[in-house]
Amino acid sequence: MRVELANPIAPRLASIDAYRGLVMVVMMAEVLALGQTARAVPDSAFWKFLLWQQTHVEWAGAVLHDLIQPSFSFLVGVALPFALAARIARGQSLGKMLAHAGWRSLALVALGIGLRSIGRRQTYFTFEDTLSQIGLGYFFLFLLGLRSVRVQWMGFVAICLGYWAAFAAWPLPGSDFDWAAAGVPADWPNHAQGFAAHWNKNTNLAWAFDRWFLNLFPREKVFTNNSGGYATLSFIPTLGTMLLGLIAGGWLKASALPREKLTRFGIAGMAGILLGLALDWLGVCPNVKRIWTPGWVLFSGGWCFLFLAAFHAIIDMKNLRGWAFPLMVVGMNAIAAYCIAHLFEHFLIAALNTHLDGVLKLLTPYDHFVRGALVLVIFWVILFWMYRRKIFLKV
Numbered sequence: 229m230r231v232e233l234a235n236p237i238a239p240r241l242a243s244i245d246a247y248r249g250l251v252m253v254v255m256m257a258e259v260l261a262l263g264q265t266a267r268a269v270p271d272s273a274f275w276k277f278l279l280w281q282q283t284h285v286e287w288a289g290a291v292l293h294d295l296i297q298p299s300f301s302f303l304v305g306v307a308l309p310f311a312l313a314a315r316i317a318r319g320q321s322l323g324k325m326l327a328h329a330g331w332r333s334l335a336l337v338a339l340g341i342g343l344r345s346i347g348r349r350q351t352y353f354t355f356e357d358t359l360s361q362i363g364l365g366y367f368f369l370f371l372l373g374l375r376s377v378r379v380q381w382m383g384f385v386a387i388c389l390g391y392w393a394a395f396a397a398w399p400l401p402g403s404d405f406d407w408a409a410a411g412v413p414a415d416w417p418n419h420a421q422g423f424a425a426h427w428n429k430n431t432n433l434a435w436a437f438d439r440w441f442l443n444l445f446p447r448e449k450v451f452t453n454n455s456g457g458y459a460t461l462s463f464i465p466t467l468g469t470m471l472l473g474l475i476a477g478g479w480l481k482a483s484a485l486p487r488e489k490l491t492r493f494g495i496a497g498m499a500g501i502l503l504g505l506a507l508d509w510l511g512v513c514p515n516v517k518r519i520w521t522p523g524w525v526l527f528s529g530g531w532c533f534l535f536l537a538a539f540h541a542i543i544d545m546k547n548l549r550g551w552a553f554p555l556m557v558v559g560m561n562a563i564a565a566y567c568i569a570h571l572f573e574h575f576l577i578a579a580l581n582t583h584l585d586g587v588l589k590l591l592t593p594y595d596h597f598v599r600g601a602l603v604l605v606i607f608w609v610i611l612f613w614m615y616r617r618k619i620f621l622k623v
Contacts, residue, residue: 240560241480243539244306246552249559250535251299254292256558256569256607258282259577260600268593287418287429287457288514290528297358297517298528299535300562301466304362305473306536308373309481322374329370335623336363339563343570353445356458359566364460365467373474380475387468388522392513395426395521398433405431411453424511427521434459434519462520469520472500472529476536486545493537500530554608557615564614564621568607576603 266272266279281292315325340360345352355364372383401407407414410430419428426432430453438460442451479492504527507513513523542548549556558565580588580599588595614620 240310241540241544242549242552242556243536243543244303244480245556245559246543247299247535247539247555247559248303248562249552249555249557251296251303252558252562252565252569253555253604255296255300256565256604257600259569259573259603259607261596264596265594268596284456284517287518288420288508288516290515290517290524294517295528295531297361298469298524299532300358301362301469302473302476302529302532302536304366305369305470305475306477306480308369308474309477312373313481326370329367332623333363333367336360336366339363339567339623343567346571348448350446350448353447354442354454355460356454356462361463361466362470364463365470368467369470369474372471377475377478380471380478384468384471384475387464387471388525391465391468392522395433396423398426398436400425401431409452410435411455412457420511420514422511424514427514427516427519429457429518430454432459432519434461437461457516457518459519465520465522465525468522468525469529469532472496472525472532476533480536480540486541490537490541490545493533493540497530497533497537500526500528500533502530504528504530557612558608561611561614561620563623565607565611567621568610572607572610573603576606 260282262275262279262282266275269275283291284293285291312325315328337355337360340355340357340363341351341353343359344354344357355361372380375383401410405414412419412430416429419425429435435453435457438454439451441460476493476496479489482489484492504515504523504525507523507526508515513521515521515523515527517524517528539552543552577599580602588598591598
């Protein structure tokens with residue numbers, strides 16, 4: 229990771245920064261502690277709705293919060309054609325570009341592990357977080373970024389079909405299966421039946437891989453399961469999501485008419501959503517974000533296309549940028565925002581509890597929300613200070 233004292237790679241599309249900023253703000257907004265407010269005002273449908281949208285679904289399906297990681301991954305792909313063009317324009321050699329891509333991959337994985345290890349007695353080796361997942365697939369994304377769109381689509385299809393076939397071929401748990409070791413009850417209500425059971429929580433191929441792979445690293449105790457069902461191998465279909473972003477970035481960068489670009493985004497978006505829903509409804513492949521099923525790649529990727537289309541139409545085409553400036557401040561420094569949210573949240577909450585607890589309690593039952601809102605504002609002020617001084621953390 230490095231600090232740049234100048235504006236990042238130019239030219240930039242404001243829509244990409246604004247969309248990325250929205251994603252990061254929604255992620256950082258976890259500090260608002262909506263669950264505590266919803267419990268304090270149990271009769272409020274408004275707070276229940278906000279809590280619902282800020283809570284990951286237990287397994288299949290999606291709410292707004294489940295679209296954070298797909299959007300962040302998608303936007304990594306969107307930005308790549310512009311970054312490649314800038315490097316080529318500077319005369320950078322292929323070898324140097326490949327070395328940078330390899331370094332970036334390793335740095336993202338290491339940063340993800342480092343952030344998850346904070347407060348632990350030893351390094352916490354797991355690879356299911358956003359940064360590590362992107363890092364594991366980024367070098368392959370870069371290689372595909374050097375190829376034609378046709379090859380990129382072929383790679384996308386191969387990833388989705390291959391990953392689907394691998395899960396489908398993995399045997400279902402037998403009568404002697406150790407459900408306790410899997411960390412999920414045999415009668416868990418979110419288990420799918422029939423063919424879709426190949427993607428059930430902690431009984432699938434990715435879970436079996438992690439029971440071997442994660443125990444190769446030093447651990448406080450033997451790894452048996454991830455309580456959320458998340459898995460290392462999800463980086464493979466996450467690469468599929470990044471590939472969709474790569475293709476979208478190529479469309480943005482192309483000289484096609486604006487209306488043609490929006491049409492492409494709209495068709496790709498609706499096709500992805502409908503195909504993802506159909507695969508889930510037919511039981512062919514459920515939409516599960518936690519293990520990033522191919523159906524989820526299509527469904528969430530469809531939403532990403534539509535979000536990008538909306539931001540591009542409003543900001544780039546209509547040139548309505550003023551409203552998006554707060555988002556752009558965050559989006560232009562996404563790595564910094566990610567680190568700030570993980571490193572400073574508990575410290576700032578503790579500071580507010582120490583110095584303003586009496587005042588904030590006067591706002592009960594909304595005191596937890598106000599605390600979180602103040603922390604969110606502080607996050608933004610830090611990022612704005614960095615923006616004004618042209619300090620951008622880059623990996």
